[in-house]
Amino acid sequence: RIGPARGGKYKTLPRKLTYTATAKAPRYCMDVVDFEQVLADMSDEEEVGLAATGSSSSKGDNETKASIADAVHLSLSSRFEEARDVAEAVQQADPSDSVAICVNGAECESRQDWSEAARFFLVGMGQNCQDGALEHGFQTNIDMLRTQRHKMADRAVTSKWDDVLTFKPRAPRLRPPSPEEKEPWWRLGPWYEELLEDPGHLVEHLGQSGDEDENVMEVRRIIYQNLDFLDKLYAYYRDDMNESIAPEATIPGTIKHDGHEEMGGEQLLKLAGWWRLLKECKIAHGDVKQKLPVAVFDRLVVNGKLFNSKQMQANSNYEIAEVDPHVPDLTIDYYEFIEALVRLSYIKIPGHSPSKSFEMLINDYLKPFAMHKQTDKAFNDWRSGAVQTFFREEVTNWRLHRIFDHFISTYKQNRLKSTALGLNDVTMSFNHAFSIMEKCDLFDPQFTVKKLVECYCKVTLDSDLLPQEHPNNQNSEMVFEEFLDFLIRCARAKSNNSKLATVSVLTVFVEELMLKAGRLIPGKF
Numbered sequence: 396r397i398g399p400a401r402g403g404k405y406k407t408l409p410r411k412l413t414y415t416a417t418a419k420a421p422r423y424c425m426d427v428v429d430f431e432q433v434l435a436d437m438s439d440e441e442e443v444g445l446a447a448t449g450s451s452s453s454k455g456d457n458e459t460k461a462s463i464a465d466a467v468h469l470s471l472s473s474r475f476e477e478a479r480d481v482a483e484a485v486q487q488a489d490p491s492d493s494v495a496i497c498v499n500g501a502e503c504e505s506r507q508d509w510s511e512a513a514r515f516f517l518v519g520m521g522q523n524c525q526d527g528a529l530e531h532g533f534q535t536n537i538d539m540l541r542t543q544r545h546k547m548a549d550r551a552v553t554s555k556w557d558d559v560l561t562f563k564p565r566a567p568r569l570r571p572p573s574p575e576e577k578e579p580w581w582r583l584g585p586w587y588e589e590l591l592e593d594p595g596h597l598v599e600h601l602g603q604s605g606d607e608d609e610n611v612m613e614v615r616r617i618i619y620q621n622l623d624f625l626d627k628l629y630a631y632y633r634d635d636m637n638e639s640i641a642p643e644a645t646i647p648g649t650i651k652h653d654g655h656e657e658m659g660g661e662q663l664l665k666l667a668g669w670w671r672l673l674k675e676c677k678i679a680h681g682d683v684k685q686k687l688p689v690a691v692f693d694r695l696v697v698n699g700k701l702f703n704s705k706q707m708q709a710n711s712n713y714e715i716a717e718v719d720p721h722v723p724d725l726t727i728d729y730y731e732f733i734e735a736l737v738r739l740s741y742i743k744i745p746g747h748s749p750s751k752s753f754e755m756l757i758n759d760y761l762k763p764f765a766m767h768k769q770t771d772k773a774f775n776d777w778r779s780g781a782v783q784t785f786f787r788e789e790v791t792n793w794r795l796h797r798i799f800d801h802f803i804s805t806y807k808q809n810r811l812k813s814t815a816l817g818l819n820d821v822t823m824s825f826n827h828a829f830s831i832m833e834k835c836d837l838f839d840p841q842f843t844v845k846k847l848v849e850c851y852c853k854v855t856l857d858s859d860l861l862p863q864e865h866p867n868n869q870n871s872e873m874v875f876e877e878f879l880d881f882l883i884r885c886a887r888a889k890s891n892n893s894k895l896a897t898v899s900v901l902t903v904f905v906e907e908l909m910l911k912a913g914r915l916i917p918g919k920f
Contacts, residue, residue, distance in 0.1 A: 459485060459488065459489065459492075462481055462484065462485050463481075463482070463485050463492065463494045463495060463498075465481055466478045466479075466481040466482045466485065466494070466495065466498045467494065467498065469481065470498055470501055470502075473505075475501060475502040475505040475506075476502060478498050478501075478502060479498060479499050479502040481498075482494075482495040482496075482498035482499050482502075483495070483499065486499070578616070579619065580612075580615045580616045580618070580619035580620075581612075581615070582615075583615055583618065583619065583653075583654050584653050584654010584655045584656075585654055585655065586652075586654040586655075586656075586658075586730050587615070587618065587654040587730070587733075588654070589701075589730075590700075590701065590730055590733065590734055591611050591614065591615065597700060597734055597737060597738065598611060600737070600738055600741065600749060601614065601737075601749045601750070609750075610748055610749055610750045611750075613748075613750030613751075613754075614737060614749075614750050614753060617750065617753055617754050617757065618733065621757055622651075622652070622653070624642075624757070624761075624762065625652075625733065626649050626650065626651060626652055626729075627640070627645070627646055627649055627766070628672075628761060628765055628766065629652075629664060629729050629732055630646045630648060630649040630650070631646060631765070631766045632664060632668035632669070632671055632672045633662055633663065633664040633665075633668055634646070634648065634662075635667075635668055635671075636766075637768055637769055637778070638768050639766065639767050639768045640766040640767075648662075650729075652729050652730075658728070661728070661729075663726040663727060663728050664726065664727045664728075664729075664732060665723060665724055665725065665726055665727070666693065666696075666721070666722060666723050666724070666725040666726075666727070667723040667724075667876065669689075669692070669693075669696065669727060669732075669735075670689045670723075670876070670877075672765065673689050673692055674689070674856060675764055675765065675767070675769065676760045676761055676764040676765050677760060677764055677856075678692070678739065678743055678756075678760055679692065679855075679856050680856045680857070680858075681855065681856060681857030681858060681859055681871065682857075682858055682859050683859050686857065686859075686870050686871070686872075687742070687743065688822075688855055688856075688857065688871065688872040688873070689855075689874060689877070690720075690721060690822045690872040690873075690874055691742070691814065691872075692735070692739055693720040693721050693874070694720050694814060694815075694816055694820070695735055695738055695739055695742070696720070696725075696727055696731065696735050697715065697718055697720040697725075697816065698715070698816075699731055699734050699735060699738070700734065701728075701730055701731045701734055702727070702731050703715065705728075705731075715816055715817070716816060716817030716818075717817060717819065718816060718817065718819060718820075719819040719820065719821075720816055720819075720820055721820070721821075721822070721874040721875060721876070723876045736753070736756065736761075737749070737753050739756075740752040740753040740755070740756035741753075743756060743760075744756060744759075773853065773880070773883065773884055773887075776883055776887075776897040777879075777880050777883060779897065779898070781896070781897075781898040782883065782897060782898055782901065785898055785901060785902065785905075786879050791905070791909075794909050794913075794920060795878070795879065795882075795905070795909075796875065797916060797920060798831065798908070798909070798912045798916070799821075799823060799875055799878055800821065801912075801915075801916045802823075802827050802830055802831045802834075803821055803822075803823055803827050806826065806827055806830060808826070808866070808869070809869075810869045821875075822872040822873060822874055823872070823873040823874075823875075823878055824868055824869050824870070824871045824872065824873070825848070825851050825857075825860050825868040825871045825873075826864050826865070826868045826869055828847065828851055828873070828881065829844070829847065829863070829864050829868075830864070831908075831912070832847055832885075834915060835907075835908055835911040835912055835915070836911060837885075837889070837907070837908065837911070839889070841888070841889055841890075841891060842885065842888050842889035844862045844863065845862050846885075846888040846889075847862075847885065847888075848860050848861075848862045849888075850881055850884040850885050850888060851871070851873070851881060853884060854873065854877045854880050854881045854884065855871060855872070855873050855877060857871050882901065882904065882905060882908070883897065883901055885904065886900045886901045886903070886904035886905070887900060889904060890903075890904070
C-alpha cells in the first residue's frame with residue numbers, strides 16, 4: 396500500500412517478488428509492478444471521488460491524472476526513462492503522489508539502481524504511516540538492501556594463523572652513532588681548517604663564550620649545512636647583481652668552495668659589494684642602543700687573521716696602521732668573507748654563544764633579506780653609469796676628497812675614535828656634514844636641516860640623530876663612498892625640478908659645493 400488517494404481510498408500496488416540466483420549471491424528484487432491494476436484503481440478512485448463530491452474534478456486535477464496515466468502507460472511499454480520524466484513533473488506539483496513515486500521506483504529497478512529505488516519506497520513508507528500499514532514499504536526496503544549485502548558463502552575463509560605466520564619486516568632501529576663514527580662536518584677542507592685551527596684570531600673569538608671546542612665544532616656544522624647558500628651569497632655580491640634569486644636557482648660562475656680548491660684566478664668580492672650586503676641584510680644600522688655603521692665592519696675585515704696573513708705574504712713591511720680600511724676596491728676572498736661573517740655575528744647578536752650567533756645571523760638576516768632586487772630610486776641613481784663616470788673623473792674625485800678630509804680635520808670638537816686603525820681611517824659624522832652645508836651656505840627653504848638629516852640617515856641607516864650640531868651626533872660614521880651617495884640625495888632634495896636627470900641635478904649641486912668650499916680650503920683646490 397503506497398499513499399492515500401485524493402478520494403480517500405488507499406491503493407495497493409501488486410508486485411512480484413522473484414528469487415534470482417546468480418553466481419555471486421542470491422538476492423530478492425522487485426522485477427515487475429502490475430501497472431494494469433494501478434490503472435484500474437485510478438478509474439475506481441475517480442468514480443468514488445465524483446460520487447462523494449457530486450461534481451467534476453477541477454481542470455488541474457484532470458491534467459495531473461492524465462499525466463500520471465501517461466506515465467503508467469509508458470511504464471507498461473517498458474519506456475521507464477520517459478515515464479520517470481513525466482512522473483517527476485507530477486511530483487513537483489504534488490510530492491506525495493503515490494503513483495508517481497511508484498513509477499520512479501520502477502524506473503530505478505529497471506536499471507538495477509537498488510539504492511535509488513529504496514529511497515522512493517521510503518517515501519512510500521512515509522505516506523503509508525497514516526494507517527499504520529508499514530509492512531509493504533518495510534519489506535520493499537529490506538529487499539533492496541539484500542541486493543547489496545554480501546553473503547557469508549561468498550566470503551573467503553580466513554585462517555586465524557594467517558596473521559601469525561605472515562612475515563612482517565620491522566622498521567630499522569635508529570641508534571646513536573658510536574664514538575668511532577664521526578659527523579660529516581667533523582673535518583672540513585684544509586682552507587676551512589686553517590681558518591679554525593688553533594691558535595688563530597677566529598678561535599680566540601669563539602672561545603669568548605662557552606666551550607671552545609664545542610663552539611668550533613658547531614661552526615663547522617653550520618658552514619657544512621650552508622655551503623651552497625654561502626657560495627651563492629658570495630657570488631651574488633661579488634658580481635654586483637641586482638635581481639631576485641630563488642633559493643633553488645644557481646648563479647653562473649659560482650665556485651664550490653669545499654676547502655680543497657686551488658686559490659687564485661677567482662674574481663673576488665670588493666668592499667663596495669660588502670657594503671651592499673651589510674645594508675640590504677639590515678646588519679649595518681644605528682639606534683640609541685647600538686651603532687653599527689659599515690665602517691665598523693670594514694675594520695673587522697682588515698683585522699681578520701686571513702687578511703693580515705695575505706698582506707704579510709705580499710709585503711713583508713705591511714703595517715695595518717697605514718691601511719685605509721674603507722677603500723671600495725679593497726678585495727675580500729671567500730674565506731676572509733666567512734671569517735668576517737662569523738666575527739660580525741657576535742657583534743650584531745650578542746648574548747649568545749658565538750656559534751649560536753652565527754647560525755642566527757644566517758637564518759634571521761642573510762637568508763630572508765639577501766639576494767633580492769632593489770628598486771629604490773636613489774640606489775639605481777648611484778649605480779647609473781653617468782653618475783659613476785661623473786664621480787670617477789680625476790679632478791672631481793680629488794676635489795671631493797679634499798672637501799671630505801678638510802672639514803673632518805678642521806672640526807674643533809672631534810672625538811678620537813678608539814676603534815680607528817690609524818691616521819688613514821677617516822670617517823665623517825653628521826656634525827661634519829652639517830658643518831659643510833652651513834659654512835658653504837647651501838641651506839635654503841627647499842633644503843633644510845631636516846632634509847639633511849633624512850639624507851644622512853638613508854645613507855648610513857643611523858636613526859639616532861639630532862637635526863642640529865650636537866655631541867651625540869659624533870658617534871655616527873660615514874665613509875667617503877657613502878659621502879658621494881649622500882651628495883646625490885642632497886642634490887635631489889635641493890632641486891626644485893624632479894624631472895631633470897640625476898647627473899644634471901648632481902652636477903649643479905657639486906659645482907656650487909666645490910665653488911664655495913674652495914674659498915674656505917687653503918692651498919691648491
